[in-house]
Amino acid sequence: MAGKSRRGFIAGGTWCLDRNRRIDAWPREDSVGIAWGLEERGGGPACNLAIDIRRLDPSIPVETIGLVGNDDAGRKLVAEAKKAGLDHRQMHVSDEAPTHTTEAFISQASGLRTHISDLGISALLNPQHFNFSATSARYMHLGLPGIHPRMDSKWQDDANGWVTVLKAARQAGLQTNLELCTVTPERLRGLILPCLPHLDTLIVNDSEIGALAEMTTIKDGNTDVDACLAASATMLEQGEMRLVTIHFPEGAITVMRSGETIFVPSVRVPHDAIVGPNGAGDAFAAGFMYGLHEDWAIKDCLWLGHAAAACSLRSAGTTDGVVAWRECIEIARQWGSR
Secondary structure (H helix, E strand, O other): OOHHHOOOEEEEEOOEEEEEEEEOOOOOOOOOOOEEEEEEEEEOHHHHHHHHHHHHOOOOOEEEEEEEEOOHHHHHHHHHHHHOOOEEEEEEEEOOOOOOEEEEEEEOOOOOEEEEEEOHHHHHOOHHHOOOOOOOOOEEEEEOOOOOHHHHOOEOOEOOHHHHHHHHHHHOOOEEEEOOOOOOHHHHHHHHHHHHHHOOEEEEEHHHHHHHHOOOOEEOOEEOHHHHHHHHHHHHHHOOOOEEEEEEOOEEEEEEOOOOEEEEEOEOOOHHHOOOOOOHHHHHHHHHHHHHHOOOOHHHHHHHHHHHHHHHOOOOOOOOOOOOHHHHHHHHHHHOEO
């Protein structure tokens, strides 16, 4: 089943239990910070993008692939997958280690988030957990390189397990996208560059594209759009992607393999509507990829990405703020663009 006859998404890789808290300000070492408002939600790209797509359009079939422990945290994640209507037959449950958990703190002073993870069972995820033989999905979204030791390591003849999974997905007729993790630039390049020949799209932020291309893309706290364009061109030369999309606070740019560039400014979200940024990048990717799936113009894909991300900012959880795509666009229209 090839091309447009395929429908739906697979989101694979990290499933973790996020323990979201707000904190007055991130404390210095050997001091105290005050946290409140504990909310436990699913996290990781195999969870976030999958649920976001279903929230944008419940008619879209979405599969998820991941690994959780046979414990209370794992059962909570399986229950979230069921509630969202995900095909979770490849959400593997193991007794070998506890479920991956993340303490996610959102600073009220800075608006920034800090994650502290106990990888648990995520350390054991490997290419054998991924099976694409029966899927009719069109897109596969995969992540997160850098926090899965077995996937990060050489796998048979491949540079790492991510390459193995991406190759298998493309051989099965899927279009592939990869989500990145905030690790050191050197580690990021070592993991991601071998994956580029096996990707159809790459959706990253301004910091990540700079790290991959070894270019300075943020200067004095501001995105250098020209540097992002140059970094995108470098990545396109090294991979097989048909497009690279970079999102940043002021907007997003898509660079096509043809050289065409499309810029769309982001939503002007009211300050009092913002609860936290956790999951906003996943929401942007979900909106953008939903538009691609529906064969929208790139500028419309970018705008839905912004709209979904803006709605995501309204909650501490990674997916709670995302609503149906028409409602996302209406909320974004009311708030306006930058």
